[in-house]
Amino acid sequence: MKNPDAIVIGAGLVGACTALSLVNAGLRVLVLDRGPVASGTTGAGEGNILVSDKEPSAELTLALRSRDAWFELNTDIGGGFELEDKGGVVVSRSEKGIADLKKLSALQAQNGIQVVELDAKGVKAIEPHISNSVEYAVLYPQDAQCQPMLAAAQIMRAVKKRGGAFIQGENVKSINVKSGKIVGLSTEKNTYACPVVINATGTWAGEIAKMAGSYLPIMPRRGFILVTAPVPKIIHHKVYDADYVANVASSDADLQSSAVVEGTESGTILIGASRERVGFKSDLDVAVLRQLARQAMSLFPILSNIALLRAYRGFRPYAPDHLPVIGEDANVQGLWHAAGHEGAGIGLAPATGELIAAQITSRKTFMDPTPFSPKRFKETSNVAI
Amino acid sequence: MSQFNIEFTFDGEKINAITGQSVAAALLAADHRSLRKTRFNNKERGVFCGIGVCFDCLVVIDGITNQRACLIEAKPGMKVQAQVGSDA
Amino acid sequence: MHNVVIVGAGPAGLSAAIAAAAAGAPVLLIDSNPRLGGQYWRLPADNFGDQHDQHFDLDTGLLLINAVKDRKEIEIYIGAQIWSATHKDGINTLRVLHNGVEKIINTGNLILCTGAYDRTLPFPGWDIPGVMTPGGVQSLLKGHGVLAGKRVVVAGSGPFLLPVAAGVIKAGGEVVDLLEANKSYRWLLSPFVLLENMSKLKEAFFYIKTISEAKLRARFGQAVVAAHKGSDGSLESVDIATIGRKFKIKRIRNVKCNVAAVGWGFTADTSLAGALGCKQSVAKDGGVVVVADQDQQSSIPGIFVAGEITGIGGSELSMAEGVIAGISAAKFVGCKVEVLKAHRKRRAKKQRFANALIKSYPVKAGWISWLNGQTVVCRCEEVTVENLKFAIDELGATDSRTAKLLTRCGMGLCQGRVCGRSVVDLVAAELNIAPSDTDRFSAVNRPIISPIPLGVLAKGE
Numbered sequence: 001m002k003n004p005d006a007i008v009i010g011a012g013l014v015g016a017c018t019a020l021s022l023v024n025a026g027l028r029v030l031v032l033d034r035g036p037v038a039s040g041t042t043g044a045g046e047g048n049i050l051v052s053d054k055e056p057s058a059e060l061t062l063a064l065r066s067r068d069a070w071f072e073l074n075t076d077i078g079g080g081f082e083l084e085d086k087g088g089v090v091v092s093r094s095e096k097g098i099a100d101l102k103k104l105s106a107l108q109a110q111n112g113i114q115v116v117e118l119d120a121k122g123v124k125a126i127e128p129h130i131s132n133s134v135e136y137a138v139l140y141p142q143d144a145q146c147q148p149m150l151a152a153a154q155i156m157r158a159v160k161k162r163g164g165a166f167i168q169g170e171n172v173k174s175i176n177v178k179s180g181k182i183v184g185l186s187t188e189k190n191t192y193a194c195p196v197v198i199n200a201t202g203t204w205a206g207e208i209a210k211m212a213g214s215y216l217p218i219m220p221r222r223g224f225i226l227v228t229a230p231v232p233k234i235i236h237h238k239v240y241d242a243d244y245v246a247n248v249a250s251s252d253a254d255l256q257s258s259a260v261v262e263g264t265e266s267g268t269i270l271i272g273a274s275r276e277r278v279g280f281k282s283d284l285d286v287a288v289l290r291q292l293a294r295q296a297m298s299l300f301p302i303l304s305n306i307a308l309l310r311a312y313r314g315f316r317p318y319a320p321d322h323l324p325v326i327g328e329d330a331n332v333q334g335l336w337h338a339a340g341h342e343g344a345g346i347g348l349a350p351a352t353g354e355l356i357a358a359q360i361t362s363r364k365t366f367m368d369p370t371p372f373s374p375k376r377f378k379e380t381s382n383v384a385i
Numbered sequence: 386m387s388q389f390n391i392e393f394t395f396d397g398e399k400i401n402a403i404t405g406q407s408v409a410a411a412l413l414a415a416d417h418r419s420l421r422k423t424r425f426n427n428k429e430r431g432v433f434c435g436i437g438v439c440f441d442c443l444v445v446i447d448g449i450t451n452q453r454a455c456l457i458e459a460k461p462g463m464k465v466q467a468q469v470g471s472d473a
Numbered sequence: 474m475h476n477v478v479i480v481g482a483g484p485a486g487l488s489a490a491i492a493a494a495a496a497g498a499p500v501l502l503i504d505s506n507p508r509l510g511g512q513y514w515r516l517p518a519d520n521f522g523d524q525h526d527q528h529f530d531l532d533t534g535l536l537l538i539n540a541v542k543d544r545k546e547i548e549i550y551i552g553a554q555i556w557s558a559t560h561k562d563g564i565n566t567l568r569v570l571h572n573g574v575e576k577i578i579n580t581g582n583l584i585l586c587t588g589a590y591d592r593t594l595p596f597p598g599w600d601i602p603g604v605m606t607p608g609g610v611q612s613l614l615k616g617h618g619v620l621a622g623k624r625v626v627v628a629g630s631g632p633f634l635l636p637v638a639a640g641v642i643k644a645g646g647e648v649v650d651l652l653e654a655n656k657s658y659r660w661l662l663s664p665f666v667l668l669e670n671m672s673k674l675k676e677a678f679f680y681i682k683t684i685s686e687a688k689l690r691a692r693f694g695q696a697v698v699a700a701h702k703g704s705d706g707s708l709e710s711v712d713i714a715t716i717g718r719k720f721k722i723k724r725i726r727n728v729k730c731n732v733a734a735v736g737w738g739f740t741a742d743t744s745l746a747g748a749l750g751c752k753q754s755v756a757k758d759g760g761v762v763v764v765a766d767q768d769q770q771s772s773i774p775g776i777f778v779a780g781e782i783t784g785i786g787g788s789e790l791s792m793a794e795g796v797i798a799g800i801s802a803a804k805f806v807g808c809k810v811e812v813l814k815a816h817r818k819r820r821a822k823k824q825r826f827a828n829a830l831i832k833s834y835p836v837k838a839g840w841i842s843w844l845n846g847q848t849v850v851c852r853c854e855e856v857t858v859e860n861l862k863f864a865i866d867e868l869g870a871t872d873s874r875t876a877k878l879l880t881r882c883g884m885g886l887c888q889g890r891v892c893g894r895s896v897v898d899l900v901a902a903e904l905n906i907a908p909s910d911t912d913r914f915s916a917v918n919r920p921i922i923s924p925i926p927l928g929v930l931a932k933g934e
Contacts, residue, residue, distance in 0.1 A: 036875040037868070043878055149878045153868035160869075168871055229451055229886055229924055230424060232472040266854070266881060267424060267471050271927075284748075284920040286557055286568065286933075293931040304928030307451065310888060310921050403618070405518025410617030418602040418622075418707040418731075425855045429706040431602030432621070433852070433891075435609025436512065437505075438590045438742075440886035441600075441852060451886070451924075455612075458507070 001165035004030040006196040012042035015200030016155040017353035038152040044314025045148040049347040052140035058371035066351030077158040081151035088143030092242040175212035182334030203317040205339035220315035230267030259295035318342035326372035393463035402459040409454035424470030481586035483511020485780025485795035487537040492799025494546040496810040505554040589739035589781035598700030603708025607637040607736040622732030628652035635680040663829030720839030769798035786827025793820040853885020
């Protein structure tokens with residue numbers, strides 16, 4: 001594609017959704033990825049589309065819009081990625097945990113989230129195999145699930161059908177800036193002239209920012225997911241421990257883990273969720289797998305006889321304040337960032353795309369994107385403008 | 386060659402076996418070639434690799450699913466059933 | 474206490490165990506089967522009586538097995554399945570499942586002899602009950618005294634088809650057709666190898682005798698290209714094609730049978746070596762094997778490898794490598810031993826035979842033309858050629874790993890052991906590129922080597 005209106009670097013879900021929003025707005029879009037579609041964190045995601053884990057905040061507004069956007073997108077491109085509005089069940093078994101959960105869900109209810117409180121009988125009615133130790137839970141009917149790899153691939157397919165171009169296997173080597181403005185970028189194979197570059201490289205977003213002479217503090221947070229052998233349907237919602245919310249917000253480098261369990265359309269059960277700051281260390285950590293198994297079994301004792309078949313790991317991109325970065329770079333005009341969604345990337349991708357597209361085309365959109373602006377980071381690096 | 390000396394059931398039918406034979410071997414000897422139906426397309430499957438690598442010969446044994454018939458030794462009184470999808 | 478841990482009790486593992494023990498290193502020999510012998514010397518329970526009929530050279534096997542059993546320095550741990558293994562700072566941690574309980578074994582000195590399993594190719598109807606691997610038919614006979622069916626077609630490529638056909642005949646079955654896809658004269662490509670490996674010639678004649686006595690003639694340049702089921706849902710007949718040099722179909726005839734034993738050589742079982750981080754390479758036949766140096770040491774000091782996982786080469790090469798691995802491992806733990814020139818010579822001779830094997834029994838890409846859109850590629854997840862093509866042509870998959878993630882190919886219970894290799898070939902063919910090494914390695918990457926119940930996983934440390 002010659003002289004695109006915008007180049008999106010990264011064909012994970014955030015990049016794909018951004019590209020889709022841009023082609024839908026009539027722009028000529030080129031998407032570049034150094035690997036195949038969804039070869040970064042998206043390919044290691046669980047497929048969470050959650051509103052339940054967000055406290056009332058800008059992120060919650062983003063999540064609510066994004067959740068609905070997912071279903072609109074599904075209709076728009078004709079599905080094909082196992083989108084399911086299965087609902088989420090958040091449980092807590094400690095006195096403090098239950099009190100916190102009650103408080104949070106009440107707040108969420110006042111902010112547009114549907115919540116249904118459940119007692120022991122109520123939980124058992126919708127999740128018959130849940131541990132008898134669960135006496136209180138909250139059902140979030142709006143929580144949904146998709147298959148992230150298929151989603152990214154189907155969205156990119158739609159992008160191409162609508163005139164977008166997708167080049168795989170080219171590595172961005174330099175971001176070309178002149179007088180503080182983007183003029184294009186170069187890969188090892190080509191140079192592309194373009195006034196708008198969107199950095200949707202997730203965990204590697206800091207590297208792209210650096211190439212442009214700017215700065216973005218995105219770090220990796222490793223997570224493992226266990227996948228079981230296929231079994232008949234025994235878990236009907238996403239079920240997770242309220243501790244999950246605290247872990248997301250935690251800045252602890254050590255292993256944070258709490259149970260997240262759900263079934264999939266193919267019959268396997270996915271078990272998460274762990275968070276560790278170990279850089280990009282990618283070997284299998286059996287201790288983490290054991291911890292995840294323990295926690296999952298504590299919620300669903302029936303899992304004891306079900307076999308672990310495989311495990312995979314991914315690196316969630318996160319910013320120091322645990323908010324995604326969506327907006328124009330602090331130093332370089334025309335460089336936009338859509339990254340750092342830390343474990344919520346799949347859920348937040350469509351709305352992220354909408355926010356970026358709206359800002360680039362100077363159109364009004366569903367919320368003020370300022371809270372996500374990269375300009376919020378105090379540190380800047382030396383830029384030759 | 387020793388004679389049959391143990392007995393188990395397959396979907397209720399009595400199957401004879403010799404001590405040391407696998408469930409798969411005994412079932413094949415009794416001309417049962419279909420052991421299960423697949424979970425997406427309901428297709429019949431039987432013994433394929435015979436050495437525990439392919440996971441095709443899955444049967445339910447005494448209520449437990451995903452048992453590889455080619456690896457499990459037939460025991461007297463075992464209740465073996467054809468697996469339906471991932472279920473009993 | 475043991476110094477050397479050996480995984481796999483087939484020809485390589487047994488030889489390594491004896492060599493290491495004889496050199497002065499106590500051994501722990503682990504195998505997931507209920508009996509020693511591996512696939513090659515697969516034996517039934519004791520009550521089945523004498524088994525010489527089903528083997529060419531059982532005496533060697535029994536010699537090794539009994540030698541291992543007799544030696545006090547060799548501790549035997551059978552029925553033990555390794556589900557995970559990791560290497561860190563010189564220590565290998567093996568997590569073993571035995572009778573539903575997990576046991577951890579830590580060792581600085583390891584010999585991997587995990588062998589191989591039948592290589593299969595997908596074809597229309599290969600998922601019908603009654604279509605099996607040659608190894609499957611043979612293991613039912615050797616291990617359980619059961620003939621899989623009365624009318625058997627044996628097909629594919631490789632010398633392994635001979636003993637399987639002979640075994641069926643000896644057990645009273647009828648081999649309706651014995652088909653070798655390649656032409657017999659391919660052995661002329663390696664003329665001297667047969668002469669220096671007379672034992673292999675002797676072995677071939679041993680099987681040929683049984684086959685000719687049954688008035689069966691092997692047919693060359695023919696293959697099973699489709700299977701059809703009868704009204705009871707199991708195998709009723711197969712389509713046999715005369716194929717060209719590149720394996721494209723020339724003409725087809727249909728033959729009634731109730732078992733089709735179809736195999737295309739072997740795939741090395743490198744899961745354990747890969748999980749530990751041993752360097753792998755792609756062999757001439759496209760299979761992934763573990764890299765070993767002159768002393769059978771892998772890329773990780775203290776981990777030695779022997780047998781089919783270093784390259785498919787048969788039992789005699791496996792034994793020759795096992796001996797060297799055992800001696801090298803013993804040396805590694807401080808025993809005063811050296812690998813003898815005679816050992817290396819023997820291995821070299823057997824290696825030449827293995828190289829000739831690969832030359833004489835290639836699998837040509839024309840097999841892909843036998844498939845149609847409905848042909849199942851991944852048996853576990855029922856993924857078809859059509860599904861795979863959609864992932865490539867519509868969803869943009871440009872490598873087999875992405876194709877796997879988009880279709881579930883290789884994500885089922887067998888974790889790609891059966892389909893992995895074929896998927897790489899199919900994806901590459903659809904993209905009109907050569908399969909990359911990365912793709913090949915990705916297809917055999919299995920850090921979780923065997924399924925483990927979550928309850929057992931949770932209990933462990």
